Amino acid sequence: MHFTKDEYDDYFLNFCKMHFKNMKDEDVTFLQAYVHNTTGHHPGLVTFFMNHIKDHFYLQLKYDDILIFEKIFLYLKSYDFMTAVDLGFYTYLFLQSLTQEETQLFDKVYREPINIRLSGNIDQENQRLVKTNLLSKQGGKLNFTSPFLHALYLQRH
Structure with missing residues (x-):
């Protein structure tokens, strides 16, 4: 089971509009490509990645700071993210x-x-x-x- 390209783009861009309002278009594009390639557009993985990014950067997003792709990338390669995978990724x-x-x-x-x-x-x-x-x-x-x-x-x- 995978998102089609249109389904993935709709889900991803709507998620970013709702939760990552101050993210520059270039960073959204980089994140969109990275999540797509890493997850193989698998709906459960895409959702897992996006929700954990949102939760991890909650305080930064709450105070309208700009979120950049580099920070997200470092988080996705971190021990904290791998711990989240170990504890809460169903598959x-x-x-x-x-x-x-x-x-x-x-x-x-x-x-x-x-x-x-x-x-x-x-x-x-x-x-x-x-x-x-x-x-x-x-x-x-x-x-x-x-x-x-x-x-x-x-x-x-």
């Missing part, structure tokens, strides 16, 4: 409790997306991974839902 909890078979599948997918047509039973055996949006079917291949989840898997295993 990440599933990533921590993979069975041995699921871990083996993730290892294969990590190396290279798997052609579903050639893989036989992957669909039925690992339906939970697709239902929880850890993996997705993209162009006939099984792959990580987003680059962020790909990086999390590498980091945690």
